[in-house]
Amino acid sequence: MTAFEWTQYEGHGPGAELLGQPRTALELGAAECREASWLARRGVRVTALDLSPVQVERARRWWKDVPGLAIEEGEACAFLRAGDQTYDAVYSVWGAVWFTDPQELFPLVSTRLAPGGLFVFSHGETPQGLDGRRPMYGKGPEGREMTVDRWCHAPEVWAGLAREHGFRDVRARCLPAPTGQALGTIIVEARVPA
Ligand SMILES: C[S@@+](CC[C@H](N)C(=O)[O-])C[C@H]1O[C@@H](n2cnc3c(N)ncnc32)[C@H](O)[C@@H]1O
Incomplete structure (x- = not known):
């Protein structure tokens, strides 16, 4: 892996510079841990968290x-x-x-950031008119039907939520996809007070 990517398109958009120069970082929902391992190889002490035992087992083997x-x-x-450990950056x-x-996650993130620490996350573009919790239907292990909730907001709504929970220097945007690709990427950057 040659870069830290916030989007699903290689080499597209900003990279790890959005995290400043953290000594410690926590990734939430790291799956394959590509970004976490990229950061760790550059001297950041990284904790990479995922709820899937399958993802965790594979990532531990790989890295x-x-x-x-x-x-x-x-x-x-x-x-x-x-x-109660704090981190210079929490990202996802x-x-x-x-x-x-x-409403549950943001206050918890802010208590685990060191003063002035950065909270940065990205996800797929939210279609116009969607706002809030959206169930996604799919198949889980052994073909079992399952529903996973996703929180879908426009950038300005994410920004308002971050400010509501005490974050400062909030920047939220939708980075358009490269030519020929459909889905853009929402990127939200915020900081806790120093
Ligand atoms: C769409 S994958 C993306 C993962 C990875 N960051 C990437 O870019 O490939 C989302 C991951 O988040 C994990 N996840 C979802 N909700 C979570 C939660 N509440 N706590 C921890 N991990 C979670 C899932 O298990 C899954 O591995």
Whole structure:
């Protein structure tokens, strides 16, 4: 992997610079841990969290030789509630932030950020007119039908939610897809007060 990507298109849009120069970082919903391992290889102490045991087992195998990378299994809100370590950056790439009620998650994130720490997340573009919790229907392990909730907001709504929970320097935008591709990427950047 050659870059830290916020979008699903290689080399498109900003990279790890959105996280500043963190010494420590927490990724929420890291799945394959590509971004987390990229950061760890550059000297950041990274905790990468995912609730899927399958993802965690595979990522631990793939990145076992990367120093400074801790891959944890757990649900984002439960993990944030359970500890008190703070991080210079908390981030999520199409990850847990998209799948978690921000009213519950945002206050927990802010308590786990060091003063002045950055909260940055991305997810797929929200179609016009959609706002709030949206169930996604699909098939889980062994073909079982399952529903997963996703929180879909326009950038300005995400910005308002971040401010409502005390974040500052909020920037939220939808980065259009490269030519010929359909789905843009919402990127939200925010900071807790120093
Ligand atoms: C669409 S995948 C994206 C993952 C990865 N960041 C990427 O860019 O490939 C979303 C991941 O978030 C995880 N996830 C969803 N909700 C979560 C939660 N509440 N806590 C922890 N992980 C969660 C899922 O298990 C899944 O691996």
